Amino acid sequence: MADSQELISFIAQMTGEANLRVEENLGEGFVRLRVSEAERRQAKHDIQHVEDIVIELLRNARDAGAQRVYLAMGKTDALRSLVVIDDGSGVPEDMQDRIFEARVTSKLESMHMDRWGVHGRGMALFSIKENCEEARVVASGAGKGTVISVVADTERLPERADQSTWPELAKDDAGHPYCARGPHNLIRAAAEFALEEHHVCEVYLGSATEIAATLYAEARRSLDASQLLFIDSERELPVVDRLGYAADAADFMRIAASLGLELSERTAHRILAGTIKPVRSVASRLLRERKERPHEVAVDLTRDRRGLKIAREDLDAFSRTLERDFSSLAERYFLTLAHEPTVRVSRDRITVTFDVGKEE
Structure with missing residues (x-):
C-alpha cells in the first residue's frame, strides 16, 4: 500500500x-x-440548465447584501450571455479570481438556507465556472458592488426553448402570489426569485441595452452633480452608478463595456437622449399585472349605455403609451407617476387621470 x-x-x-x-x-x-475530482463531478451535477445559473447568481448577489440586482441577458447563436450587476458588498481585487475556486466563500458564519437549498458552501460559482465557457468578475471592489459575466454554450448546457414568455401569477391559500403558469425559462427563474426575495432586494431583467438605460436612469436620480466634480474616474463610484459619470455617447459606450454591457454608439446616444426607457423591477411588473385584472372586472370601463365601447386590450395599450409619454414630462419637472394612468370611458368622453407626486 x-x-x-x-x-x-x-x-x-x-x-x-x-x-x-x-x-x-x-x-x-x-x-x-481525489477531492478535486469529486468536487468537479459535484459541480457538474449542481448546474443542469442555464436557468440554474440565474438562480445561483441572484442568490450570490442577495447574500452579498445587494438591494438592487440587474440581470442583462443576450444570446448569439448557441452562446447565452448573462451579466449580473449588484450594489452589494463587492469582492476585493485579490479575491476576484479565487471566488470561482471550490469551497471558497465569505459566508463562514452566515450560510443561507432558502427554498433552493443551502447557499454558502463555496460551490455555486465553482459549479458555474465548471459548466460554462466563461465565468468572471468584470468589475468590483470592496463596498462597490459586483459585476459577474457568464457565457454558456446551450448546446452543452441546455435552456428552455421559449425564453420570451413571462409567467402568470396566482395566489396560494395564504394569499401570497406565485408563478403558476408559463415555461420554466430564465424569466421565470428570475421572477420566482424576485417574488421570494421581494422585501430583501429588487431584481431588474432585460437586454444589455435595457439594463444600461435603467442603470443610467437610477444613477442620474441618485448622484449629486457636485459630487461628480471631485471624482477623477468612474471607478471611484459603485458599479451601479458608473454610467451616471458618462459625459457623452463615446464615454457611455466605454463605461458600459467596462460593466460587461456591449452597446453601439447609436444605442448610447438613444439612452442619453431618453428614447430608451428604463425597465421596471420584475416584482413590480408581475404584481402590477396581477392587480389590474380584478380592478377591471369590478369596474368595466369599456361599457357605455350609449354604445361607446373600447376593447380592454386597446385601453391597456393606450394606458401604457400615455405612461411612456409622461416620462419626459416627469423628468423635466421632477415628478413621479404613482401608478399607471387611469382611463375612464363615459357617455361622450374619454378621461385620463395621472396621479403624480413630486420628487424630493
Missing part, C-alpha cells in the same frame, strides 16, 4: 493534479477519488 501511495504521489508531481483523478485504487473496480 505504501508503494502504491508513493507511485500516486510521483505521478501527481510529474503530470499535475488535474491529470490524476484517483487517490487510491481499492480493487475490484472501486477507487477513492
